[in-house]
Amino acid sequence: MYILKLIFKNAFRHKLRTWLTILGITIAILAFGLLRTVISAWYAGVEASSASRLVTRNSISIIFTLPLSYKERIRQIDGVKIVSWGNWFGGIYIDEKNFFANFAVDPKTYFELYPELIISPDQKAAFIRDRKGFVAGRKLAERFGWKLGDSVTLRGTIFAGQWDFVMRGIYRGRDKTVDETTFFFQWDYLNEKMKKSSPARADQIGFYMIGVTKPEIAADVAVNIDKTFKNSVAETLTETEKAFQLGWIAMSQAIVTAIQLVSFVVIIIIMAVMANTMAMTARERIGEYSIFKTLGFGGRYIAALIFGESLIISMIGCAFGIAFTFPAAKSFGNALSNFFPTFNVATETIYMDIAAALLVGTVAGIFPTLRSIRIRIADGLRRIG
Amino acid sequence: MPKNALVEPRSIVVIRNVSKSYRRGSQTIPVLENVSFDIAEGKFLALMGPSGSGKSTLLNLLAGIDSVDSGSIAVGGLDITTLSEMDLARWRAVNVGFIFQFYNLIPVLTAFGNVELPLLLTKLSKKQRREHVDLALSMVGLSDRIDHYPNQLSGGQQQRVAIARAVVTDPTILVADEPTGDLDRVSAAEILDLMGRLNKDLGKTIIMVTHDARAAAKAHLIKQLDKGVFIDVHS
Ligand SMILES: Nc1ncnc2c1ncn2[C@@H]1O[C@H](COP(=O)(O)OP(=O)(O)O)[C@@H](O)[C@H]1O
Ligand SMILES: [Mg+2]
Numbered sequence: 001m002y003i004l005k006l007i008f009k010n011a012f013r014h015k016l017r018t019w020l021t022i023l024g025i026t027i028a029i030l031a032f033g034l035l036r037t038v039i040s041a042w043y044a045g046v047e048a049s050s051a052s053r054l055v056t057r058n059s060i061s062i063i064f065t066l067p068l069s070y071k072e073r074i075r076q077i078d079g080v081k082i083v084s085w086g087n088w089f090g091g092i093y094i095d096e097k098n099f100f101a102n103f104a105v106d107p108k109t110y111f112e113l114y115p116e117l118i119i120s121p122d123q124k125a126a127f128i129r130d131r132k133g134f135v136a137g138r139k140l141a142e143r144f145g146w147k148l149g150d151s152v153t154l155r156g157t158i159f160a161g162q163w164d165f166v167m168r169g170i171y172r173g174r175d176k177t178v179d180e181t182t183f184f185f186q187w188d189y190l191n192e193k194m195k196k197s198s199p200a201r202a203d204q205i206g207f208y209m210i211g212v213t214k215p216e217i218a219a220d221v222a223v224n225i226d227k228t229f230k231n232s233v234a235e236t237l238t239e240t241e242k243a244f245q246l247g248w249i250a251m252s253q254a255i256v257t258a259i260q261l262v263s264f265v266v267i268i269i270i271m272a273v274m275a276n277t278m279a280m281t282a283r284e285r286i287g288e289y290s291i292f293k294t295l296g297f298g299g300r301y302i303a304a305l306i307f308g309e310s311l312i313i314s315m316i317g318c319a320f321g322i323a324f325t326f327p328a329a330k331s332f333g334n335a336l337s338n339f340f341p342t343f344n345v346a347t348e349t350i351y352m353d354i355a356a357a358l359l360v361g362t363v364a365g366i367f368p369t370l371r372s373i374r375i376r377i378a379d380g381l382r383r384i385g
Numbered sequence: 386m387p388k389n390a391l392v393e394p395r396s397i398v399v400i401r402n403v404s405k406s407y408r409r410g411s412q413t414i415p416v417l418e419n420v421s422f423d424i425a426e427g428k429f430l431a432l433m434g435p436s437g438s439g440k441s442t443l444l445n446l447l448a449g450i451d452s453v454d455s456g457s458i459a460v461g462g463l464d465i466t467t468l469s470e471m472d473l474a475r476w477r478a479v480n481v482g483f484i485f486q487f488y489n490l491i492p493v494l495t496a497f498g499n500v501e502l503p504l505l506l507t508k509l510s511k512k513q514r515r516e517h518v519d520l521a522l523s524m525v526g527l528s529d530r531i532d533h534y535p536n537q538l539s540g541g542q543q544q545r546v547a548i549a550r551a552v553v554t555d556p557t558i559l560v561a562d563e564p565t566g567d568l569d570r571v572s573a574a575e576i577l578d579l580m581g582r583l584n585k586d587l588g589k590t591i592i593m594v595t596h597d598a599r600a601a602a603k604a605h606l607i608k609q610l611d612k613g614v615f616i617d618v619h620s
Pocket of ligand 2: 562
């Protein structure tokens with residue numbers, strides 16, 4: 001109790017210096033927390049993906065297509081439960097900055113394969129009935145104020161022309177990790193227009209999504225699918241959805257690595273700042289610590305004083321940093337909802353914040369403590385007066 | 386517990402052939418050379434001599450905050466030059482009361498907190514500590530300044546707090562390095578009176594470094610140190 005009081009008093013002796021250091025740590029922890037949240041948002045798709053779903057695409061590249069005829073052949077492979085298919089549409093709504101993901105999918109099988117997308121049976125039926133119908137995620141619909149029955153036009157990029165749609169449903173995610181910003185419309189609509197305008201591109205599929213009977217056989221099924229289409233016009237590459245998502249991330253791996261690096265650099269910088277503060281403090285107090293030693297207090301007591309002070313400062317900064325991370329992540333997430341459908345501060349991020357602050361406080365205390373313990377009392381006392 | 390004058394006082398401090406030098410770069414500066422002397426229990430000794438003659442060095446050695454190059458120092462029958470750093474710290478906590486020129490109080494602690502400090506290393510309960518601190522502060526006449534911080538006290542008052550801190554554990558010896566060196570004449574006289582009383586009324590053995598003749602006059606005997614050797618003078 002006594003020593004705790006003393007540590008607190010010591011910590012706030014130079015109020016300005018201490019508060020500036022706390023401010024620095026607050027900002028560092030806030031930045032660290034947000035950067036870690038960006039990384040987890042990046043991986044959110046992977047976390048949400050199911051181990052019992054496979055994605056089959058053209059083995060050359062994702063931009064090459066597969067024939068529609070593969071559908072029946074995939075369906076006959078052992079262990080395959082559902083086959084769904086879709087194309088990345090890449091349409092633009094009014095302006096490019098309104099970016100959101102939009103896909104042409106088969107409505108019947110798609111929602112069956114993705115039970116985490118929750119849509120009312122009425123709306124689902126309405127969507128299936130209307131060739132020009134579309135379904136939007138809750139957040140996407142809120143973003144543009146779309147209501148059921150509204151007409152929306154997308155400008156095609158990969159598939160030229162103006163494409164008119166009518167809103168037939170809104171889906172929401174089963175939990176917070178599910179993206180609610182995607183736009184789905186009927187693959188048949190896309191295909192019919194292609195048949196008329198550019199028949200060569202009709203009956204072509206971007207990727208098949210396959211549900212297997214149980215996760216354990218997913219890898220075997222994937223191998224069998226690819227074997228089936230070996231030496232055919234379009235060879236396939238089948239991966240679990242998780243691997244498929246990770247493939248996307250791998251493409252942006254450099255960015256993720258950079259963000260990860262920056263998050264650690266932030267901590268290292270604040271560690272240097274904090275170590276400097278503690279070194280300054282301990283240098284000024286060398287005389288006082290020598291008095292403690294003179295009176296018979298051992299090195300452990302001096303260590304407790306210095307580490308205690310260092311940790312109190314870093315943990316106060318950490319507490320503020322964490323407190324600010326939540327509102328900051330919220331507004332950050334709102335601003336970047338196009339890029340990060342889910343942007344939530346993970347519990348692990350909070351643990352990492354705390355671990356980082358503990359590390360900063362501890363490291364900053366090491367050298368001043370060693371110095372204060374090692375200095376001969378007579379030399380330390382000489383610094384007074 | 387004043388000493389019975391009929392009993393020959395025993396030596397509380399026995400210093401034998403102590404040498405100490407400091408290294409400055411490649412140079413070795415001898416400070417004390419083969420110093421030997423005894424201090425009888427209950428004495429008030431003044432160590433005098435020109436600046437740089439090694440007074441503080443000698444005081445630090447016999448108070449156990451610096452180590453000898455050779456020779457031995459026994460205090461209360463125990464050779465402290467053989468103790469490990471940790472044992473020496475424990476020994477100081479029990480046996481030595483320190484009074485410094487610049488008071489050396491902890492600025493964030495009140496008078497009470499400063500005097501209580503050495504008691505934290507004892508097994509005393511909080512209540513017992515309070516009693517001891519109250520007694521020590523009343524002895525130095527500062528009962529009404531218990532909750533004052535060092536910067537709210539005059540130099541003389543701070544030195545009295547330091548004296549209370551030095552005596553609160555009832556140590557074997559009191560060491561004082563220029564205790565009046567930073568004080569005006571009136572305050573200095575008060576401090577010397579106080580030390581005289583501690584010596585006379587409580588029988589405390591005091592070793593005081595000073596170069597103030599008035600301070601030395603309070604002592605029973607004066608030792609003159611010059612270039613690391615004693616020149617005896619009697620008071
Ligand atoms: N830590 C040290 N390192 C080097 N020289 C020292 C150290 N401490 C004291 N000295 C030297 O030892 C001599 C005696 O110092 P000191 O005992 O403080 O003298 P006094 O107290 O009599 O003025 C001086 O020349 C001083 O410069
Ligand atoms: Mg001196």
